[in-house]
Structures are given as structure tokens and as C-alpha cells.
Amino acid sequence: MTVVLKLGGSVITDKDTPETVDWSVLDAVCSTIAAYDTDIVIVHGGGSFGHHHAAAHGVSQTTGTRDDTAVRDVHRAMKRLNTAVVDALSAAGVPAIPVHPLSIAHRSAEGELRLPTEQVRTLLADGFVPVLHGDVIAHEETGATVLSGDELVCALAEALSADRVGLCSAVPGVLDGEHVIPEIDDFEDVAHALGGSDATDVTGGMAGKVRALLALETSAFVFDQNGLEPFLGGGQPGTRIG
Ligand SMILES: Nc1ncnc2c1ncn2[C@@H]1O[C@H](COP(=O)(O)OP(=O)(O)OP(=O)(O)O)[C@@H](O)[C@H]1O
Numbered sequence: 001m002t003v004v005l006k007l008g009g010s011v012i013t014d015k016d017t018p019e020t021v022d023w024s025v026l027d028a029v030c031s032t033i034a035a036y037d038t039d040i041v042i043v044h045g046g047g048s049f050g051h052h053h054a055a056a057h058g059v060s061q062t063t064g065t066r067d068d069t070a071v072r073d074v075h076r077a078m079k080r081l082n083t084a085v086v087d088a089l090s091a092a093g094v095p096a097i098p099v100h101p102l103s104i105a106h107r108s109a110e111g112e113l114r115l116p117t118e119q120v121r122t123l124l125a126d127g128f129v130p131v132l133h134g135d136v137i138a139h140e141e142t143g144a145t146v147l148s149g150d151e152l153v154c155a156l157a158e159a160l161s162a163d164r165v166g167l168c169s170a171v172p173g174v175l176d177g178e179h180v181i182p183e184i185d186d187f188e189d190v191a192h193a194l195g196g197s198d199a200t201d202v203t204g205g206m207a208g209k210v211r212a213l214l215a216l217e218t219s220a221f222v223f224d225q226n227g228l229e230p231f232l233g234g235g236q237p238g239t240r241i242g
């Protein structure tokens with residue numbers, strides 16, 4: 001059983017205050033993960049680390065930068081958050097290993113992600129838990145653009161033929177007003193309810209997530225912190241997408 005799990009930046013950081021980890025949530029999430037013995041790849045998003053820097057430098061998934069300072073600023077902020085996540089997982093007893101996308105991935109001129117995954121596969125086979133993160137990556141003819149954790153989740157889920165895909169976010173699922181939509185099979189059915197993010201977010205909030213997850217072979221679940229234990233236990237918390 002291979003699980004790909006995204007820890008949303010909106011869950012593990014305070015997205016309104018630059019570079020602030022929500023330690024109580026992060027520690028709780030890590031303890032929950034530590035209780036499950038399964039092959040798991042963890043991806044985390046930018047939260048108050050990557051998004052503020054990316055916005056300040058005007059970089060997004062499609063608008064690139066050739067400013068080396070901008071690339072370093074975003075990447076280093078994401079590495080700081082990644083270190084916090086890896087250390088918290090390790091303290092909870094999870095054999096977490098950082099994997100930095102800037103060093104391995106790139107986009108073609110058309111914007112397609114090229115992500116080698118043999119190192120992730122090899123780490124998993126030896127019992128490690130690879131921890132990847134949203135980042136900036138080289139983009140042919142465009143300089144460097146933002147890579148979202150959601151894109152990583154989709155690419156890893158496909159490359160590893162993941163059995164379960166989960167996105168732990170700040171919301172209990174994809175919402176239509178106050179209500180959690182139990183399942184989504186067609187983007188157009190729910191497009192009216194999907195928006196961007198309430199916080200500084202250069203990668204598109206919920207609409208981008210739903211669109212990308214619908215393209216996967218495997219169903220994906222969007223849930224909040226309370227849904228993490230049920231998800232890891234094989235349940236169907238929050239919203240099932242696809
Ligand atoms: N229909 C919707 N249902 C739920 N959330 C929605 C909806 N439309 C817009 N959103 C926004 O999407 C946000 C979740 O996406 P966001 O990208 O901010 O989360 P994340 O992946 O957890 O964080 P990060 O991108 O930092 O990793 C919610 O907090 C909310 O502001």
C-alpha cells in the first residue's frame with residue numbers, strides 16, 4: 001500500500017503571518033502519521049513560507065523569474081519549512097528524509113513538469129519517508145517558476161501508482177457554502193463553488209486542486225486535520241475527488 005499525503009501549508013503554518021509554523025498542529029499531525037506503518041510519501045505546501053516570497057517577487061506557476069535572488073528567497077523559505085516538517089516527523093518517530101524539487105525537477109517550455117522519482121521509490125523501499133515540498137524549479141525558456149505541492153502530489157501519485165491520495169487542508173473538504181461536498185466527479189458540477197485561497201497564495205486555492213486531482217487514476221480525498229486519522233486508517237473523510 002503506497003500513500004501520497006499532502007500537508008497543506010494552510011494547516012501546518014499560520015498563513016497570515018510570514019514564516020510562522022503552527023507547531024501544535026504540526027506536532028499533532030506528525031504523531032498521527034507516526035501511528036501508521038505504511039509506505040508513505042509526504043508533500044507539504046508553502047503556507048506562510050513560500051507564498052509570501054513568491055508573491056513579493058511576482059513569481060507564479062506560469063510567470064517565471066530570471067532573478068537569482070528571487071529563486072533563492074523562495075527556495076530557502078521552503079527549505080526552512082521543510083526542515084521544520086522533517087524534524088517534527090523525526091521527533092515523532094517517522095524516518096523522514098528531505099527531497100528538494102529544485103535540485104531534481106524542471107518544466108519543459110510548455111510548462112510540463114518533469115519529476116524523476118527513482119530516488120523516492122528507492123527511499124520508500126528501504127523504509128524511509130520522503131518529504132517533498134512546493135518549490136521553485138527551472139522552467140525552460142522562462143527562468144524559474146513555482147511548483148505547487150498539489151502538482152507534486154499528482155505527479156507522485158501517478159509515478160508510484162499510489163493506492164491512496166490525501167490532501168490535508170484547512171477546510172473539512174471541498175465546500176459548497178457551508179456544506180462539505182461528499183464527492184466530485186466533474187469539475188463543471190462544482191465550479192460555481194470553487195474559489196482561490198483566502199490567504200496569500202500564488203498557486204490557486206481549491207479550484208486548481210480539484211481540477212488536478214480529477215485527472216488522477218486514483219481517487220483523492222480532501223479533508224482537514226480531523227480527517228487525517230480516518231484517511232490513514234482507510235476511511236473516506238471529507239470530499240472524494242474522482
Ligand atoms: N469551495 C471551496 N471549498 C473549500 N475551500 C475553498 C473553496 N474555494 C476556495 N477555497 C479556499 O481554498 C483554501 C484551501 O486551499 P489552499 O491552497 O489555501 O490550501 P493548502 O493546500 O492547504 O495550502 P498551501 O497552498 O499553502 O499548501 C481554503 O482555505 C479556502 O480559502
Ligand SMILES: C=C(C)CCOP(=O)(O)O
Pocket residue numbers: 009044045046047050051054074078133134135136146147148149150202203
Ligand atoms: C509558493 C511555493 C513556493 C510553493 C507552493 O506550494 P503549494 O502551497 O502547495 O501551492
